Amino acid sequence: MRDRIQEALKHSKADYTEIRIEEKETTRVVFRGKELEVANANIDKGGIVRCLIRDKGWGVATFNNLDDLLNKADQAYQCAQVGSVPEPIELASVEPVENITTVEMKRDFRDISLAEKKALAERYNQVLLGHSDKIIDTQAAYADSFTHLILANSEGTYIEQEKPSVVIGAFAIARDGNNVQQAHESLSSTQGFEYVLDKDELARKAAQKAVELLDAEPVKAGQYPVVVDQTLAGVFIHEAFGHLSEADFVYENPKAREMMTMGRRFGKGLLNVYDDGSIPNLRGTTLYDDEGTPARRNWLIRDGELVGRLHSRQTAAKMGEKASGNARAVNYRFAPIVRMTNTAIDNGTTSFENMVKDIELGIYACDAYGGETLLENFSFSSGYAYMIRNGKIAEMVKDVILAGNLFTTLENIDAIGNDFKWLNTGGGCGKGNQYPLPVGMGAPHIRIQNVVIGGE
Ligand SMILES: [Zn+2]
Incomplete structure (x- = not known):
C-alpha cells in the first residue's frame, strides 16, 4: 500500500498532494423500550486525494477502490485546475514526519462477539426499564469503532494511526399523567471493552433523573x-x-x-x-x-x-x-x-x-x-x-x-x-x-x- 501511495504522490503534478486512507470497523447495538432496534457490524474503507494548485485552489477526489490511486490523483488535479482563487493559497510549514503507531486495548472489542455486546446493552436497558413503573420509554446503546488511518503527502509525511472508540449511552423517558421528562447519560473512551463493563450505575442515574424531574417545579x-x-x-x-x-x-x-x-x-x-x-x-x-x-x-x-x-x-x-x-x-x-x-x-x-x-x-x-x-x-x-x-x-x-x-x-x-x-x-x-x-x-x-x- 505504502508504495502505491508514494507512486501516486510522485505522479501528481500539483504543488501539494495529500492522500488519506481510512479503514473503519464499527459495531452498534441499540435497545429501545423492550425491543432490540439495531444490531449491526460494518466495515467502511476508502480514501481521499487532495491536491493544491496554489493560484487555482484545491481539488479533491474520493474513492473506495484503492487500485486506481493514480487515476484519482489525476482527477483531483483536474478538479483543482478548473478552480480560481482571489489570491494564491499558501500552507504554513510543518516538519514532514514518518510515524507508525499502534494501540493496544486491554480487552480488544474487535474480539468480543456481537452477542456479548448485545447482552451488555440489554442489561443496561433492563436497569433503565426496571427502575420505576414511571419509565415509559428507554434507549440503551453500545457502539464501538476501530479506525486505521494512513496519511501521506508530497512533502514526505507518512503517518499511520489507530483510533479505537467505545461508547455506551442510556436514555430514559418518565411519565406521570401529562408530565413527561427525559434524562440521558453516556460514557466513551479510546480504551477497550473493559471500559464500558459494570456501568449499571450510569443507566440507573439516567432513569432516576428522569423520574426525579417529574416532581421538579x-x-x-x-x-x-x-x-x-x-x-x-x-x-x-x-x-x-x-x-x-x-x-x-x-x-x-x-x-x-x-x-x-x-x-x-x-x-x-x-x-x-x-x-x-x-x-x-x-x-x-x-x-x-x-x-x-x-x-x-x-x-x-x-x-x-x-x-x-x-x-x-x-x-x-x-x-x-x-x-x-x-x-x-x-x-x-x-x-x-x-x-x-x-x-x-x-x-x-x-x-x-x-x-x-x-x-x-x-x-x-x-x-x-x-x-x-x-x-x-x-x-x-x-x-x-x-x-x-x-x-x-x-x-x-x-x-x-x-x-x-x-x-x-x-x-x-x-x-x-x-x-x-x-x-x-x-x-x-x-x-x-x-x-x-x-x-x-x-x-x-x-x-x-x-x-x-x-x-x-
Ligand atoms: Zn461543536
Missing part, C-alpha cells in the same frame, strides 16, 4: 448567580467560545475577527482555556491532525487574555500564525477543516462548597441538552438543575435555560473550581456537514454572576 425566570457543573461548563466553552476560535470562521467573518482580537481581556484574569489533542485517551485525541500536524496544547485564553486560535495549515498561513494541529475530517469522504480536539477550561482554586456558600438565591445548573449559538449569543438548556438557597443546594428545578452574550458571560465568571474533570461522554461535534466528529470537553465547576435564566 419549573424554574422562575430571572437573573441569578449560577454555579455550572463540569458537563455544562465543558459544553459551554466548546459551543459558545471554541467554535469562535476556529480560524476559518474568524477569517471569513469580519464581525468574528473583530470580536476575537488577540489581547482582548475577559473579566478578572481567572480564566484559562486551551485545546489539546495530545492528551492520551480522550475522545478528541489525535496524535496528528488530518494534515499531519502534530497535536499540541494551544492556549486560547490565558489569565483572562485572548492569546490564540485554532488553525489548519491554510488558515495559519493566511493569518501569519503557526499550524496548530486542528485540521480534522470526520471521515475519508471529506477534506479536513478547522476543528477542535479536546477543549477545556483549566482548573481553578475554589472549592465547590465555597462557590455555593456565598449565594443567597441562585441556581446550580447541571448537564446540557445542547443549545444554540449565533456569534456571541448563546442559549443552553441544562439537563437538570437545583435552586441554591442560603448557601445550600435546595430543591430540583426543571426547564432551566441559560441565555446571554458570550463575552459578558465570560466577564461575569467570578470563581473557577478546583475540581476539573474531562467529560467522557459520547456524542460529537458538527460543523459544515461533517458530523459527528469526536471531541473532548473538560472543565471544573464555575460560578457566573447575573445569568439570565429563562423559564416560567
Whole structure:
C-alpha cells in the first residue's frame, strides 16, 4: 500500500498532494423500550486525494477502490485546475514526519462477539426499564469503532494511526399523567471493552433523573448567580467560545475577527482555556491532525487574555500564525477543516462548597441538552438543575435555560473550581456537514454572576 501511495504522490503534478486512507470497523447495538432496534457490524474503507494548485485552489477526489490511486490523483488535479482563487493559497510549514503507531486495548472489542455486546446493552436497558413503573420509554446503546488511518503527502509525511472508540449511552423517558421528562447519560473512551463493563450505575442515574424531574417545579425566570457543573461548563466553552476560535470562521467573518482580537481581556484574569489533542485517551485525541500536524496544547485564553486560535495549515498561513494541529475530517469522504480536539477550561482554586456558600438565591445548573449559538449569543438548556438557597443546594428545578452574550458571560465568571474533570461522554461535534466528529470537553465547576435564566 505504502508504495502505491508514494507512486501516486510522485505522479501528481500539483504543488501539494495529500492522500488519506481510512479503514473503519464499527459495531452498534441499540435497545429501545423492550425491543432490540439495531444490531449491526460494518466495515467502511476508502480514501481521499487532495491536491493544491496554489493560484487555482484545491481539488479533491474520493474513492473506495484503492487500485486506481493514480487515476484519482489525476482527477483531483483536474478538479483543482478548473478552480480560481482571489489570491494564491499558501500552507504554513510543518516538519514532514514518518510515524507508525499502534494501540493496544486491554480487552480488544474487535474480539468480543456481537452477542456479548448485545447482552451488555440489554442489561443496561433492563436497569433503565426496571427502575420505576414511571419509565415509559428507554434507549440503551453500545457502539464501538476501530479506525486505521494512513496519511501521506508530497512533502514526505507518512503517518499511520489507530483510533479505537467505545461508547455506551442510556436514555430514559418518565411519565406521570401529562408530565413527561427525559434524562440521558453516556460514557466513551479510546480504551477497550473493559471500559464500558459494570456501568449499571450510569443507566440507573439516567432513569432516576428522569423520574426525579417529574416532581421538579419549573424554574422562575430571572437573573441569578449560577454555579455550572463540569458537563455544562465543558459544553459551554466548546459551543459558545471554541467554535469562535476556529480560524476559518474568524477569517471569513469580519464581525468574528473583530470580536476575537488577540489581547482582548475577559473579566478578572481567572480564566484559562486551551485545546489539546495530545492528551492520551480522550475522545478528541489525535496524535496528528488530518494534515499531519502534530497535536499540541494551544492556549486560547490565558489569565483572562485572548492569546490564540485554532488553525489548519491554510488558515495559519493566511493569518501569519503557526499550524496548530486542528485540521480534522470526520471521515475519508471529506477534506479536513478547522476543528477542535479536546477543549477545556483549566482548573481553578475554589472549592465547590465555597462557590455555593456565598449565594443567597441562585441556581446550580447541571448537564446540557445542547443549545444554540449565533456569534456571541448563546442559549443552553441544562439537563437538570437545583435552586441554591442560603448557601445550600435546595430543591430540583426543571426547564432551566441559560441565555446571554458570550463575552459578558465570560466577564461575569467570578470563581473557577478546583475540581476539573474531562467529560467522557459520547456524542460529537458538527460543523459544515461533517458530523459527528469526536471531541473532548473538560472543565471544573464555575460560578457566573447575573445569568439570565429563562423559564416560567
Ligand atoms: Zn461543536
